[in-house]
Amino acid sequence: MFRANKNIILLFGCLMLVACGSAPEKKSALGAQAIMHSERGTDAFARGDYARALNEYGLALRVDQAIEDAAGIAVARINLARVWREMSRSEQAHAQLDALFSPPVLAYPAASLAAAATLQARLYLEDGAVERAVYWLGRGDAVCQKKCPVGGSLLLLHAQLSMRDKHFQEAGRLIDEAVGLLDAHQQAVELANALRLSGEVAYALGDDASALSRFEQALLLDQRSGLPAKIRLDLLRLAQAAEHAGHQTDAQNYAERARAVGKAMSDGSEAPAAAPLR
Amino acid sequence: MKIFADHDSRMAALERKVGLFIFAGIGALVLLFVVIAIEQGMFASTTKLRLHTDDASNLHDGMEIRLSGFKVGKLVKIVLRDDGVIEATLSVDNEYLAHIRRGAKLRLVEQGLLGDSILEVIPGDRGQPALTAGEVLPFERQLGMDALAHDLVERLKPILDNLKTTTAEINRPDGLLQHAKSVAVQVEKASVTATELMRQTENAIATNNLKLNQVLDKTDALLVKGDGVLANAQQITSEIGEITTASSADLVPMIRDGRVVAEDARNIISSSKGVWPIRNFIDAGGEKILPMDSYGAPHVQGK
Numbered sequence: 001m002f003r004a005n006k007n008i009i010l011l012f013g014c015l016m017l018v019a020c021g022s023a024p025e026k027k028s029a030l031g032a033q034a035i036m037h038s039e040r041g042t043d044a045f046a047r048g049d050y051a052r053a054l055n056e057y058g059l060a061l062r063v064d065q066a067i068e069d070a071a072g073i074a075v076a077r078i079n080l081a082r083v084w085r086e087m088s089r090s091e092q093a094h095a096q097l098d099a100l101f102s103p104p105v106l107a108y109p110a111a112s113l114a115a116a117a118t119l120q121a122r123l124y125l126e127d128g129a130v131e132r133a134v135y136w137l138g139r140g141d142a143v144c145q146k147k148c149p150v151g152g153s154l155l156l157l158h159a160q161l162s163m164r165d166k167h168f169q170e171a172g173r174l175i176d177e178a179v180g181l182l183d184a185h186q187q188a189v190e191l192a193n194a195l196r197l198s199g200e201v202a203y204a205l206g207d208d209a210s211a212l213s214r215f216e217q218a219l220l221l222d223q224r225s226g227l228p229a230k231i232r233l234d235l236l237r238l239a240q241a242a243e244h245a246g247h248q249t250d251a252q253n254y255a256e257r258a259r260a261v262g263k264a265m266s267d268g269s270e271a272p273a274a275a276p277l278r
Numbered sequence: 279m280k281i282f283a284d285h286d287s288r289m290a291a292l293e294r295k296v297g298l299f300i301f302a303g304i305g306a307l308v309l310l311f312v313v314i315a316i317e318q319g320m321f322a323s324t325t326k327l328r329l330h331t332d333d334a335s336n337l338h339d340g341m342e343i344r345l346s347g348f349k350v351g352k353l354v355k356i357v358l359r360d361d362g363v364i365e366a367t368l369s370v371d372n373e374y375l376a377h378i379r380r381g382a383k384l385r386l387v388e389q390g391l392l393g394d395s396i397l398e399v400i401p402g403d404r405g406q407p408a409l410t411a412g413e414v415l416p417f418e419r420q421l422g423m424d425a426l427a428h429d430l431v432e433r434l435k436p437i438l439d440n441l442k443t444t445t446a447e448i449n450r451p452d453g454l455l456q457h458a459k460s461v462a463v464q465v466e467k468a469s470v471t472a473t474e475l476m477r478q479t480e481n482a483i484a485t486n487n488l489k490l491n492q493v494l495d496k497t498d499a500l501l502v503k504g505d506g507v508l509a510n511a512q513q514i515t516s517e518i519g520e521i522t523t524a525s526s527a528d529l530v531p532m533i534r535d536g537r538v539v540a541e542d543a544r545n546i547i548s549s550s551k552g553v554w555p556i557r558n559f560i561d562a563g564g565e566k567i568l569p570m571d572s573y574g575a576p577h578v579q580g581k
Binding site: 027035038042045060064071075076078079082112115118119122149150153156157160186187188189190193196197230233 | 565566567571572573574
C-alpha cells in the first residue's frame with residue numbers, strides 16, 4: 001500500500017514538473033538587439049549621459065517598431081520621455097508619451113500605460129498644469145487600480161496635489177498608503193521621495209521633530225542611491241526644518257553641506273536654489 | 279688739217295673714226311656711272327626715316343641698315359641739331375619697308391671683334407601700321423667690347439675692394455690670423471694636457487680591469503652553478519614535453535567531450551530557467567522602464 005502510494009506520489013510529481021516546465025521564450029536577434037540598446041541607454045542615464053541615453057533608447061525604439069514589439073515600444077518611449085524630462089524638455093517628453101495614447105494603437109501592457117500616464121501627470125504638475133495632471137492621474141488610476149508597479153507613484157502625485165491645496169492630512173494619508181505599495185529595493189528613489197514628502201507634511205503641520213526624522217531617512221536612502229540632486233534637496237529641507245526648530249548650528253551645517261553638494265554637481269558653480277517649504 | 283683733208287681722203291675717214299671712238303668712250307663712261315648708280319641704289323625708291331641719339335660715336339654716313347641679314351638701306355646723314363640732339367637720316371628701300379612696322383627699333387651692332395658697326399632693324403609687330411616718311415625710330419646700342427669691359431670693371435671693383443679690406447683685416451696684429459695663431463697655441467697646450475689625462479685614464483682602466491677580472495672570475499664560478507640549474511630546468515622541460523606528447527592523444531577527445539558536456543549543461547540550465555519555481559527567481563531580462571521619480575526637480579541623476 002505504502003509502495004503504491006509512493007509510486008503515485010512520484011508520478012504526480014513528474015507530471016507537475018512537466019506541466020510547470022516550459023521552454024524559455026527565446027528572443028529574436030532583433031529583439032535581443034533592442035534589449036541591448038535599452039540596457040545601454042539605462043547605463044548612460046545612470047551616468048547622467050543623457051545624449052547617449054537618448055541615442056540608445058532611440059535605437060531600441062526603432063528596432064522594437066521594426067518587429068512591432070508593443071511592450072518594447074512602450075518601454076522605449078517612456079524611457080525617452082524620462083530622459084527628455086531630465087533635460088527639462090517637457091514638450092519632447094509629452095510627444096513620446098502621447099504617441100502611446102494615439103493611433104496606431106498597439107496592445108501595450110497595462111503597466112506601461114499606467115507608467116506613461118503617471119509620467120504625463122508628473123510633467124504637467126511640474127509645469128503647473130494642474131487640470132491636465134489630474135486628468136492623467138485619473139487615466140493612470142483607471143489602468144493601474146493600485147496593482148501596478150507605479151501604484152505608489154500615482155499616490156505620491158495625488159499627495160502632492162493635496163499639498164498644493166493645503167490638505168495636509170489627506171496628503172499624509174496618501175503618502176502612508178504609497179509607502180505601503182512601494183518596494184524598498186526596486187523603488188528606493190520613490191520611497192525617499194515619499195519620506196521627504198512626509199517630512200514636508202510634518203513640517204507644514206508644525207511637527208519639526210518628525211520632519212527632521214523623515215528628512216534624515218530620505219537623505220540616507222538618497223545617499224545610498226547616489227543621487228546628488230536629491231541629497232542636496234534633503235539637506236536643504238533639513239536645514240529649513242532645523243532652523244524652524246531653533247537648531248541654528250545644525251541648520252547652518254546642513255546648509256553648508258547642501259552648498260558643497262550643489263557646487264560639486266555643477267562643476268564649481270552654484271546650483272540653483274530649491275523651492276522653499278510650504 | 280683742212281688742207282690735209284682737202285688733199286687726202288683718208289684723213290676724212292680718220293676724223294670720223296676718232297669722233298666715233300670719243301663718242302663710244304663717253305657712252306661707256308655714262309653707262310658705267312649709271313651701273314654704279316643703280317648698284318648704289320641711287321635710282322631705287324626709298325623712304326627717309328630718322329633716329330635720335332645723344333652719342334654719335336660709331337655712327338657714320340653710308341652705314342648699312344640690315345634687316346635679318348639683308349641690307350635694306352643706309353644712313354645718309356648725321357646732323358647735330360640746335361637742341362643738342364643728334365639726328366641721323368636713314369634711307370630705307372621701299373621694297374623692305376613693309377617688313378618694318380611701327381614699333382620697330384634700330385640697334386647699333388658691332389660685327390665681330392674688328393668688324394664694322396651696322397644698324398640692325400628689330401622689326402615691329404606685323405599687326406602695327408606701316409611707317410611713314412620722316413618717322414623717328416627708337417635707337418639703342420648693343421654693348422660693345424669696351425662697354426662690356428667697362429661694365430666688368432665696374433662690377434669687379436667693389437669685390438676687389440672688399441678683398442683688399444679683408445686681407446688687411448686678417449693681417450692686422452690683433453686680426454683673425456693672429457687670433458688663429460693664438461688659438462692654435464692654446465689647442466697645442468690643451469692636446470698636451472689631454473695626452474696626460476689619457477695616460478692617467480689608461481692607468482686607472484688598467485687597475486679597474488684587474489679588479490674586473492677578479493669579479494669575472496667569481497661570476498664564472500656562479501655561471502657554472504647556473505649551468506647546472508639550467509640543465510636541470512631543461513631536463514624538467516623535456517620531461518614536461520614528453521608528458522604532453524604522451525597525453526596529447528587523449529587531450530583532443532577530452533576537449534571535444536568537454537564541449538559536448540558544456541553544451542549539455544547550458545541546455546539543462548537554460549531549460550531549468552523556464553521551470554517553475556526557478557523561473558520566478560531569475561531575472562527574465564528584456565527592456566525595463568526606468569524607475570519612476572514622482573517628486574523633485576529635473577536633473578536628479580548624478581553626473
